[in-house]
Structure formats: structure tokens, C-alpha cells
Amino acid sequence: xxxxxxxPRVQARDLEAFIARACEAVGIPAADAxxxxxxxxxxxxxxxxxxxxFRLPQYIRRIKAGAVNVKPQIRxxxxxxxxxxxxxxxxxxxxxxxxxxxxxxEKAKTAGAAWVGVHHxxxxxxxxxxxxxxxxxxxxxxxxxxxxxxxxxAWGGIDMLLSTNPIAVAIPAGEEPPIVLDMATTVAxxxxxxxxxxxxxxxxxxxxxxxxxxxxxxxxxADEGFLLPIGGYKGYGLALVIGLxxxxxxxxxxxxxxxxxxxxxxxxTNTGHVIVALNVAMFRPLAEFKRAVDELARDIRGSQRLxxxxxxxLPGEGAxxxxxxxxxxxxxxxxxxxxxxxxxxxxxxxxxLGQ
Amino acid sequence: xxxxxxxPRVQARDLEAFIARACEAVGIPAADAxxxxxxxxxxxxxxxxxxxxFRLPQYIRRIKAGAVNVKPQIRxxxxxxxxxxxxxxxxxxxxxxxxxxxxxxEKAKTAGAAWVGVHHxxxxxxxxxxxxxxxxxxxxxxxxxxxxxxxxxAWGGIDMLLSTNPIAVAIPAGEEPPIVLDMATTVAxxxxxxxxxxxxxxxxxxxxxxxxxxxxxxxxxADEGFLLPIGGYKGYGLALVIGLxxxxxxxxxxxxxxxxxxxxxxxxTNTGHVIVALNVAMFRPLAEFKRAVDELARDIRGSQRLxxxxxxxLPGEGAxxxxxxxxxxxxxxxxxxxxxxxxxxxxxxxxxLGQ
Numbered sequence: 001x002x003x004x005x006x007x008p009r010v011q012a013r014d015l016e017a018f019i020a021r022a023c024e025a026v027g028i029p030a031a032d033a034x035x036x037x038x039x040x041x042x043x044x045x046x047x048x049x050x051x052x053x054f055r056l057p058q059y060i061r062r063i064k065a066g067a068v069n070v071k072p073q074i075r076x077x078x079x080x081x082x083x084x085x086x087x088x089x090x091x092x093x094x095x096x097x098x099x100x101x102x103x104x105x106e107k108a109k110t111a112g113a114a115w116v117g118v119h120h121x122x123x124x125x126x127x128x129x130x131x132x133x134x135x136x137x138x139x140x141x142x143x144x145x146x147x148x149x150x151x152x153x154a155w156g157g158i159d160m161l162l163s164t165n166p167i168a169v170a171i172p173a174g175e176e177p178p179i180v181l182d183m184a185t186t187v188a189x190x191x192x193x194x195x196x197x198x199x200x201x202x203x204x205x206x207x208x209x210x211x212x213x214x215x216x217x218x219x220x221x222a223d224e225g226f227l228l229p230i231g232g233y234k235g236y237g238l239a240l241v242i243g244l245x246x247x248x249x250x251x252x253x254x255x256x257x258x259x260x261x262x263x264x265x266x267x268x269t270n271t272g273h274v275i276v277a278l279n280v281a282m283f284r285p286l287a288e289f290k291r292a293v294d295e296l297a298r299d300i301r302g303s304q305r306l307x308x309x310x311x312x313x314l315p316g317e318g319a320x321x322x323x324x325x326x327x328x329x330x331x332x333x334x335x336x337x338x339x340x341x342x343x344x345x346x347x348x349x350x351x352x353l354g355q
Numbered sequence: 356x357x358x359x360x361x362x363p364r365v366q367a368r369d370l371e372a373f374i375a376r377a378c379e380a381v382g383i384p385a386a387d388a389x390x391x392x393x394x395x396x397x398x399x400x401x402x403x404x405x406x407x408x409f410r411l412p413q414y415i416r417r418i419k420a421g422a423v424n425v426k427p428q429i430r431x432x433x434x435x436x437x438x439x440x441x442x443x444x445x446x447x448x449x450x451x452x453x454x455x456x457x458x459x460x461e462k463a464k465t466a467g468a469a470w471v472g473v474h475h476x477x478x479x480x481x482x483x484x485x486x487x488x489x490x491x492x493x494x495x496x497x498x499x500x501x502x503x504x505x506x507x508x509a510w511g512g513i514d515m516l517l518s519t520n521p522i523a524v525a526i527p528a529g530e531e532p533p534i535v536l537d538m539a540t541t542v543a544x545x546x547x548x549x550x551x552x553x554x555x556x557x558x559x560x561x562x563x564x565x566x567x568x569x570x571x572x573x574x575x576x577a578d579e580g581f582l583l584p585i586g587g588y589k590g591y592g593l594a595l596v597i598g599l600x601x602x603x604x605x606x607x608x609x610x611x612x613x614x615x616x617x618x619x620x621x622x623x624t625n626t627g628h629v630i631v632a633l634n635v636a637m638f639r640p641l642a643e644f645k646r647a648v649d650e651l652a653r654d655i656r657g658s659q660r661l662x663x664x665x666x667x668x669l670p671g672e673g674a675x676x677x678x679x680x681x682x683x684x685x686x687x688x689x690x691x692x693x694x695x696x697x698x699x700x701x702x703x704x705x706x707x708l709g710q
Contacts, residue, residue: 084467
């Protein structure tokens, strides 16, 4: 059931405006609603559909159920020369992470590097949004998070104690595009499984296994199995230590305390994140660094290819391509998504998307 | 050709003493030689054979060829509240990383977190050695490095522009053993390929491919192919960004500048590393953190298992088990290793291992 006709396109500014109106309708102050609209639309523009406006009905549902604080006092709870801890006061994750990332950037201006831990936050969209922000200040950004649903057991286990805990690293270049890695520690993110189910497609072997350890390829049966980590026990280890750094160290949820925010609209998630900003010029002259990144990017892109490979890509190229396309033509909004947003608009008594 | 009889065992203190004598014989001051002996023996004791005394003949060869500085002035080149850059002055990596890790720990005592970059270093042994050091001060350690030989192409490519760039993260627990992840970003480390070749065994599919993209399973043909990254393009992305953080950002070798120290005894490597120390008590009360790590470790270890799985392991358990065995019985020294060390002793005019 692949889509027969291409999905209608909607301009990013219309997504932003719709998201902001919906947020305001449930009590979020206008300035905060605008930040959320801008960041969620940015996710759609860069092709992170699973983290953009698609999530809005769920976010609104959780806000209405009282699981998210719409009038938060986000604050710096601990502040030392090389680190800080941010208490998100259970705000929307986008607000908490904007706050924390600004803080990391400010601190790194004088400290050279700043590690900012976050707790009492919520789902904040794609990891790369925040990792990319320090680049505007010629800094490297590194982001870690505890995912908001456990779909990964320990290696050899079947109890889902871990999430797809993502890592994103964004590195500014000179003339070349920046290098932006944004990856889950599982072979497939759970959002991709949901997309396969929506489209009626099967999953390749290697994405999931069932409780007997057999490959699970029917995405409609995803509840009967679990995701596989990249590199087997290595990906399990990575997911675990990312969770310890972003969750346990910050006093945020990890392991059995993680709330499945896809299934539970009522519980506070206490989501944990980490954002690190590294001030490049404190390590080596900025122009020299950027030249070195450019050279490496060109060496890689120009390197010899395996038979049948059409191009060698660098992390972040897919998002750049999506951005160019969507800024020119708008963001695709497939019919089922449009319907769910129209329902949301009616329910909130706000004008629908694009109006 | 698996070994018919178990390898003779040698006590760790004898390894230490032999390594130190060999280092002194090529001009390394006694205090430095003792540090190198202690760290290399620690690698063997924790089961990281590919990074212990096995490397000694190669290290000595490179020192004699003038590729490593035996009388270095390791120094702090840049020092800011949250970061520092260390110039290793082309010393043995063990000395540089001991220095850098001490610095990170000292800084994190007041800064809460410290990111220390390193350049002009050399191969320093297993990543976990340094990641584990902050734990003695109730800190979390994180280590990244550019590997000392490129065996990994970009995803889809065949030019080996990347190394197996490792990551190690060490997290102190309370009553449970610490969680210590130490992993290369390839499915197999190159040392494992060499071990397979030595033993006359074949490699499983998925470790390496040849220049046509076909599985390569004969480790004697390793030169005709390259390692595969974990999770395909994800592991490629990880290896790339680890190299950018540990190499490019610090002004150390990365990409085509990486010297293959297995094949080249003469060139200076300009190896780059990163060590981060995170002072747990600055994030949350230490006892509370340790209790949370203990609980998570117990939840994971006690979780339900897939059919046929005998135990669920946590990262670092293998090393702990090896350590217990080797402290009690000594480190196995197989005949070919013993022979190469005896040759080295004769060449340097020092008493052989164990005497």
C-alpha cells in the first residue's frame, strides 16, 4: 500500500503557526508556543517526520491529561565552571532543551567546553536539533537522551529495560556542509517500525526479534517483540551507557522508571538529556579546524566506491537534501496526518493547518 | 590449530618488571618505564591481550626507529575552566593519557566536568584503562581515540580513511561492579582478526568484506579487505565523529593523515584522544547515584532471558572475570608471544620475562 499520489505539501511557516496555535489553545504562553512551533516544524523540514507535527496530537493529549507542565519555571539547578544541571520543571522538552543548549553555549564561550545535564524534561524531538545549535557559534554540539519508551532488552534478554537512546554530534565545516550524525542505538528507530505498519509493508530481518529470538518482520506484531541494537552486544552497551549519562547521572528516569509516552498520557516522564558544547577556537584556530573538516569530507566523498554504490554520503546529507526540497516545495502532509490534525483543530476550536 | 595445552602463566608483577626493563633499555626514564609497565600489565590482567605485553616488541621497535620520544615534556597547552588541551610531545601514549586523565580528574573536582583533548600522543593501550581512572574519585570517565591504523572505509567505499575509533565509558556503582563499556566501532577489532590468523581459524561473515563487497572470512587475506562498522552506516558515522572529536578537534591525525603503526616504524603518529571526567556528586548525591546504578544493574542481570541464553551480562563483566582469574593464576603467555619476548630480551640485553 505505497501512496499512489504524492502527499500535498504545506509550507513550514504554516506548520509553525498551527503548532503554536494548538499549544496556546491548551494553555502554553505565546512565546513558548512559538518556540515549540519553530522547532517541531524544523524537524519536519529536515525530514525527521517521526519527530515533527506528526507528534502534535500526542503532545496535546498528554498536556490535556496533565502530564506536562504548561507554565514551567525551567531553572539552572547546579552551576559549575564546566557543567550545569537543568531542572526542566516538566515543561515541553523543546523548551527545556532550548534553555539547556543556550546555557551550554554561553558557558562554553568562557569555559571552552560545557556539559549540561537535564532532568524533569519531556520528549524534545530529533536529537540533531539541539546538537546543531552550538554550530551557529562555531562550536561542536553533542547530545544524548533517554528515549521515551523502552523497546530494547539487554543483550540476550527479553525484558525491555532500555530505549533506543540516541546520540547526535554536529561538527561545523568551512565550505562543506556540517557533519551531523543523529542515530538511535538500535538498527531501526521505533518510529520506522510504526511507519512500516502504517504503509502495510514488512520489515527487513535484523530490525526486530520476537520473544523466542526469531526474526519478526510483520510491523503490526511489533508489540510481540523488540528492537535489535546495532552491533549486537555493542549497541546494547551503548544504549545502556547513554542512558546512564543522560538519565541516571542527572536524576532522570532510566530502566524500569521510563514511561512509555506512546501508551501513557497521564504519567510524568522525567526525561533526561545531555547537551555538550565544545568551543572549537579554544582547541585550535577555527579556520584551520574548518579547513581540516572540509578536507576530510572531500576525501571521504571522493573516495573509491564498492561496485554498485552511486555515492558516498556524509552524516547529515539526507537532512540537508530534505531541507532544500521542503523549503522550496513545502513539507509533505499525507492524508492520515492531515485528518488527525484536522480532528485536533476541531477539538481545540482553532483554524485548521494552512488557514 | 587451537592451542593443545593451556599457555603457561606469568604473574602480573613479572610482566610489569619486564616491560619496565625493556623501556629503560631504550632510554625511557625509570619512573616513566614503571608507569608504562603497570598500565600494559593491567591490560593483560583485564584480558585485553591485544593491547598488553603483546605490543611491546612493536613499541620498542618504533622507539628504536626514533618514532617515539623517550624524554618528552608533556604539557598543558591550553587550560580553561571546562576543558584543556594536552600536548603529548610524542611520548608513549600511556604516559600522555595518564597525564591527561589526572588533569581531567583534578579539573572536574572543582569544574564538575572536564573535557581534555590530547594531541601528539601515541597508542595508549585499551580505552577502558583511562575511562576507568576517574572512578577512583567517584567520577564517570569517558574516553575516545583515533585508532592507529585505518582499516575502515566510509560506508559504501573501499578507501580506508577511518580507523576502528573506540569509545569507552566507565560508570561507578555501589555494591555492584562498575559498568565499563569499551568498544571499537567495527564489528571486530583488527586485533581479533590477527588472533584468528595466528590460530589458523576463519572469521565469521560480517567481520570483513573484500574490495568487491563480498564477505571475507580468511584472516590471512585481511590485507585484501576491510572491517565492517557496527550497524552499517551508523557505525561508520560513529567512527567518523569520534575521529573528528579525538583527532581533528585536537589537531591530531585523522583520515588520510593516520599512520599505520603496524606497518610503519618510523613515522610520528600524532595520535589524538579525549578523556572526560564527570564528578558525580556535582550532579546528584553520590550515594543516591550509586544506588540507582546498582538497581539498574540488578534489574538487567535479573531480567528474563531468550531461550538458550545462560546469563545476561553487563559491560565490563568479562574484564572483571579475567582480572580475578589472572590475579590468582597469572597471565597466560602463549609460546609464540614468549618467543618474541625472549628475542626482545636478547636483543636489548636484559633478563627475560620472569627472571
